[in-house]
Amino acid sequence: MPITLENATLLSLDPPGVMSGALRIENDSVSAIGPMVKPSPGDEVVDCGGAVVLPGLVNGHTHLYSALATGMPPPSGAPKNFHEILELIWWRLDRAHDAESIELCGLIGALDAVHCGTTTLIDHHASPNSIENSLDNLERGIAAVGLRAVLCYETTDRNGAAGALAGLKENRRYLERCAQRNDGRFAALVGAHAAFTMSNETLSACTRLAAEYHSGVHIHVAEDPCDDRLCREKYGAPLVERLTRSGIVDESVGVAARSILAHCTHLSQADAKRLSRMVAAVAHNPRSNMNNQVGYAPTNHLSGVQLGTDGIGSDMFAEARAAWFKSRDACAGLAPTDIVEMLVRSARTASRLLGKELGQFAPGAAADVVVTDYIPATPLTPDNIVGHLIFALASHHVRHVIVAGQWTLRDRQVLTVAENETRRRAVDVTRALWSRMPRA
Ligand SMILES: [Zn+2]
Missing domain, CATH: 3.20.20.140 (Metal-dependent hydrolases)
Known part of the structure; x- marks a missing residue:
């Protein structure tokens, strides 16, 4: 299902840019971006609440x-x-x-x-x-x-x-x-x-x-x-x-x-x-x-x-x-x-x-998208993105992640694999791994 992320602060790094608006994803790519972009009938619509959205x-x-x-x-x-x-x-x-x-x-x-x-x-x-x-x-x-x-x-x-x-x-x-x-x-x-x-x-x-x-x-x-x-x-x-x-x-x-x-x-x-x-x-x-x-x-x-x-x-x-x-x-x-x-x-x-356009928000680019819950408390402009990146925006702000148009993380929950079960299984596999390590 196509996805429209609306009410987003769309931040791009290459080149640095900031835009308020919506991002529309169709199949595995970005199909539209901008202040005037509206969802099409049948789209899944996500209100980003003004938070920063950036490429994966x-x-x-x-x-x-x-x-x-x-x-x-x-x-x-x-x-x-x-x-x-x-x-x-x-x-x-x-x-x-x-x-x-x-x-x-x-x-x-x-x-x-x-x-x-x-x-x-x-x-x-x-x-x-x-x-x-x-x-x-x-x-x-x-x-x-x-x-x-x-x-x-x-x-x-x-x-x-x-x-x-x-x-x-x-x-x-x-x-x-x-x-x-x-x-x-x-x-x-x-x-x-x-x-x-x-x-x-x-x-x-x-x-x-x-x-x-x-x-x-x-x-x-x-x-x-x-x-x-x-x-x-x-x-x-x-x-x-x-x-x-x-x-x-x-x-x-x-x-x-x-x-x-x-x-x-x-x-x-x-x-x-x-x-x-x-x-x-x-x-x-x-x-x-x-x-x-x-x-x-x-x-x-x-x-x-x-x-x-x-x-x-x-x-x-x-x-x-x-x-x-x-x-x-x-x-x-x-x-x-x-x-x-x-x-x-x-x-x-x-x-x-x-062979994919990554790190870009442009029609045709790969729909690898990070939706944060970071709502800037100071002006965010193309000239000061790095200030927000280095001194404020952090991984704990990551809320949703879409890769190739597919929901991967939603409200901080991984949708693709059973994370807790995988992590518990990893403990057993790790014990066996460590036991195979030669002594030093
Ligand atoms: Zn290395």
Whole structure:
């Protein structure tokens, strides 16, 4: 049934705009928007009471495989650096995943996201002992909630050559599946962990696979100085040189323009400028960077920055706020509008990959809509949207969420899956998951 959201404060970010009026949704798209739009006979009509309505948000880099990590038992000794955080925490968890726990990660991760008004997830998945079909298992959980996602499997040599080949195979299988469906709900990238855990051959194989499917590579770059250091120690060449030689950041290969580099925390100013200009986006994850004590990305030298959470939930309001405060703390010289631009960039990247117009309120755009109960107490104009976004509007204001024209969250209740029952089931699955984790 078509839906008309009336008496709404329609807020758009790309470009910034504010309009009082109505939004009409037909099938999976926006059919009309404006102050004069009226419901058609047969429409479901929802009075938004003057509250802010905005396009669904996009998480530009996440790891749903960590969705069942809340309260996980810590390693016996506290990690002393970033590499130990990976070895003692995340690589123990990802090795314990099986098909069931991966699907639950999709479900729980998507449930957390929808309550925050996040309707699309760009995910980077790892489950070294359950690689085959892992992206289908993850997708099944996300699809049950009703969100969109761009998925990839984290190819790496850290589990031997067979593990790397299995990762490439899973990426290829999922690229093929998404190419066949082309449904605007799910799309694929080629996942690559990070150059410091990948041989030259594995890096190049990722580039070749991405080129074959006209896709891009989604890879962690310079999250910590260990990326460059281990590239030199293990593979005899600096990080950026290896990425260039592999073709991932070589403009003549064509893959760079569709690729996402996550973090770029420890690139020189020159490399930050050069690399970020040639790729689809650099995913900035300020809360994760603070949590891992890896430092602050050179955001003032990067272009095409999109915002991700790196697995710390999918609350893009909170991440945007953290991005602003961190930039102030670091005296990075960003403008508030740069933070809005980061949210916009995530939506643009996902739009290109999914072949759907996301993050827009225009006729024909995807009907991914967040209805809040935020009624501004101060004037809201196109010029001061960012003030409301950073200092007032938050995920607790999210009341309804519509994805592809379908009610997903209504009055804060998820309509697509039985949330409480799913969360209770997840506790049992998580106990089993944690019990499979090797001791550390
Ligand atoms: Zn990451």
